[in-house]
Amino acid sequence: MEPARPPPTAGKFVVVGGGIAGVTCAEQLAIHFPSEDILLVTASPVIKAITNFKQVSKILEEFDVEEQPSTMLENRFPNIKVIESGVKQLKSEEHCILTEDGNQHVYKQLCLCAGAKPKLICEGNPYVLGIRDTDSAQEFQKQLTKAKRIMIIGNGGIALELVYEIEGCEVIWAIKDKNIGNTFFDAGAAEFFTSKLITEKPEANVAHKRTRYTTEGTKKEARTKAKASNVGSALGPDWHEGLNLKGTKEFSHKIHIETMCEVKKIYLQEEFTILKKESLTFPRDHHNKPVKTTDKEMWPVYVELTNGKIYGCDFIVSATGVTPNIEPFVHGNNFNLGQDGGLEVDDHMHTSLPSIYAAGDICTASWQPSPVWQQMRLWTQARQMGWYAAKCMAADSLGDSIDMDFSFELFAHVTKFFNYKVVLLGKYNAQGLGSDHELMLRCTKGQEYVKVVMQNGRMMGAVLIGETDLEETFENLILNQMNLSSYGEDLLDPNIDIEDYFD
Secondary structure, three states, X not given: OXXXXXXXXXXXXXXXXXXXXXXXXXXXXXXXXXXXXXXXXXXXXXXXXXXXXXXXXXOOEEEEEEEEEHHHHHHHOOOEEEEEOOEXXXXXXXXXXXXXXXXXXXXXXXXXXXXXXXXXXXXXXXXXXXXXXXXXXXXXXXXXXXOOEEEEEOXXXXXXXXXXXXXOOEEEEEOOOOOOOOOOOOHHHHHHHHHHHOOOOOOOOXXXXXXXXXXXXXXXXXXXXXXXXXXOOOOOOOOOOXXXXXXXXXOOOOEEEEOOOOEEEEEEHHHHHHOOOOOEOOOEEEOOEEEOOEOOOOOOEXXXXXOOOEEEEOEXXXXXXXXXXXXXXXXXXXXXXXXXXXXXXXXXXXXXXXXXXXXXXXXXXXXXXXXOOXXXXXXXXXXXXXXXXXXXXXXXXXXXXXXXXHHHOOOEEXXXXXOEEEEEEEOOOOOOOOOOOEEEEEEEOOOEEEEEEEEOOEEEXXXXXXXXXXXXXXXXXXXXXXXXXXXXXXXXXXXXXXXXXXX
């Protein structure tokens, strides 16, 4: 006989996920309904809190992400009750979720913010590490202290930051595109950054606003994980600060980039030796021509690339993107899923099932987007979606109507790569604009890179690298779709204060 389950707890509002979207959603609901209990279900003992929030312009925002024990959230909002357990099953028809700890939680409205998990190039290989959450970032640091050479596979934000931050270790970086940072940059911006990669890196003397993830003194080899399948929430901005990303060697940067290739096969040392394969040494330039020589050193793991080259290394970092973490929720529930595997949501963050909303990396925006907005799984959008989902849930429960939030009018993201401020606005890579667009560029090597995407005389997007001070003006020009044909190249003339034009 099955043991009797404890009686279900009931919350008018239940939020699943302790990442940026889930915590933001729970906080907003707690503010809207101070006399209601808001249940926040999370598999992790820590939650992601947003600190130092700053509205830079109408849409652009900057903030820090801090890991905090869930008790701090409960202290700030006495009506938030954190349930530290993973979700085992969702019974949408019964308006009930079952958690791993054997409890049931009944809801009137549910918001799923369970994030995404890394796509690993190879499951179950001890030498392949995916970096997605703080646990995996700290495990990476631990492995790096013993490493002479690592291989990074992938071309997104985490790969970009790692390649720049790692010191004292040879890095072979394999990307499937022609240029680095293809998600964010065109060839020109990639070139701007590549030159930075091959120069010596200055010692970064950054005053941390707060302690992020201090890993000094964690000498324990064995790490107890609540459950291997419980994915922690995504890393926030500045995730690598406070981590000492140093290998065993006494040099700063040593990076080799293999472009237009993917992983064909991974060999462990024993298999590699039996097959009598040959691997290459770290490429050395000889009169600007890379010299290929066979590597005599034995490595724990070898990677064969689709371009035929084989390299040995201490371990492999898989940074090839994420997939929405929908698994615990889809069984027995008829959700509509997007092409990318996320839960489809409409313009009020409803999924296809009644009383269930979703926000952040788990969801796929399936409304007709603004011409200058696109969904990207970034922490800024996780915050905006979590905040807006709470507003929609509140409006629905009170029978009110609500307009779509203004933050979805324009894609706007500010971040840092290679110690440069990077602002991405609108269709910054001319996404979906066809061939009838033009680009305007301004570049000062090592200092700034400005690219503007124009179509029919109107600004559709921009990439700003460095301290350009153009973000607010360009944001306004994209939003108001003013015809700028008459300004021509003056738009990017550094001797003209463009802000004065559009005051």
